Amino acid sequence: MTYPRRTLRPNLPARVREVRDVTGSMREIDLVGPDVPRLRVRPGAHLVVRVPADDGEARRVYSVWRHDPASSLLSLRIALHDAGGPGCAWARKTEPGDRVTLEPPRTKITLDDSAAFHVFAGDETGAVPLLAMRAALHRSAPGRPVIGVFESASESDEMPGLPGVPALPWVHRGRASAVASRVLLRAVAALDLPAGSGAAYLAGESETCRLLQRVLIEQRGFSRRSVHTQPQWQPGRPGFGAGTDD
Ligand SMILES: Cc1cc2nc3c(=O)[nH]c(=O)nc-3n(C[C@H](O)[C@H](O)[C@H](O)COP(=O)(O)OP(=O)(O)OC[C@H]3O[C@@H](n4cnc5c(N)ncnc54)[C@H](O)[C@@H]3O)c2cc1C
Numbered sequence: 001m002t003y004p005r006r007t008l009r010p011n012l013p014a015r016v017r018e019v020r021d022v023t024g025s026m027r028e029i030d031l032v033g034p035d036v037p038r039l040r041v042r043p044g045a046h047l048v049v050r051v052p053a054d055d056g057e058a059r060r061v062y063s064v065w066r067h068d069p070a071s072s073l074l075s076l077r078i079a080l081h082d083a084g085g086p087g088c089a090w091a092r093k094t095e096p097g098d099r100v101t102l103e104p105p106r107t108k109i110t111l112d113d114s115a116a117f118h119v120f121a122g123d124e125t126g127a128v129p130l131l132a133m134r135a136a137l138h139r140s141a142p143g144r145p146v147i148g149v150f151e152s153a154s155e156s157d158e159m160p161g162l163p164g165v166p167a168l169p170w171v172h173r174g175r176a177s178a179v180a181s182r183v184l185l186r187a188v189a190a191l192d193l194p195a196g197s198g199a200a201y202l203a204g205e206s207e208t209c210r211l212l213q214r215v216l217i218e219q220r221g222f223s224r225r226s227v228h229t230q231p232q233w234q235p236g237r238p239g240f241g242a243g244t245d246d
Pocket of ligand 1: 046084108178
């Protein structure tokens with residue numbers, strides 16, 4: 001848990017300030033709210049957004065892309081997918097001025113400062129926390145080797161990172177499924193890794209994360225402890241990760 005429980009409300013009111021298309025399949029939503037400056041947001045943190053749904057509200061989890069306490073700003077990046085539940089519907093339709101409730105941020109994967117090098121890999125949804133972590137690393141340890149690869153459907157779906165941070169490569173699955181993605185598995189198996197003891201961060205579709213973890217441990221010499229995994233969605237599992245036990 002990364003927030004001071006006693007001082008923050010469990011339901012944080014927020015308002016949409018701006019919405020923009022990052023790519024044709026991803027939208028960025030800027031939120032402002034009175035509690036935003038006090039939130040403790042570690043790189044890669046996520047929070048629950050209570051989005052409108054047919055029966056009232058649905059809880060959906062989103063990574064914090066940017067947190068700017070000085071301007072009370074919190075930005076999310078939400079992938080628009082065809083199966084489209086309430087999270088996607090909100091991202092497609094929301095407009096400046098809309099109100100929404102947030103829950104305080106939590107953190108599952110954190111940067112390992114002791115690692116000799118860092119590896120990032122994931123799909124578009126995983127790229128949101130991982131590129132935010134990659135940017136934090138660039139600020140705190142600019143010389144530390146960073147390797148990685150992300151996967152999107154096509155070149156036009158590649159999500160740009162934060163300005164001034166060196167980019168990592170993308171591979172494309174085309175019309176293939178993002179579930180248990182062979183394209184990403186092959187790309188991670190082929191990464192050119194430096195010597196030493198590294199840390200790896202994986203995020204995105206659940207089965208892809210599991211298989212990538214296996215490749216890193218069984219083929220690339222990582223220990224189980226040095227691979228940090230954040231599954232973010234799974235076919236047929238609406239509201240993945242939004243349970244009370246996450
Ligand atoms: C820790 C954590 C961090 C997350 N961070 C982000 C983030 O920064 N950006 C982001 O976009 N998402 C993120 N997610 C995923 C997000 O919580 C939702 O699962 C996603 O937006 C789908 O919500 P929905 O309401 O549209 O669909 P749901 O109602 O949840 O699901 C409807 C159907 O869509 C399928 N589905 C869900 N996601 C995808 C997808 N990407 N591609 C294809 N089918 C899919 C589901 O399997 C289900 O069958 C994160 C999840 C977790 C657990």
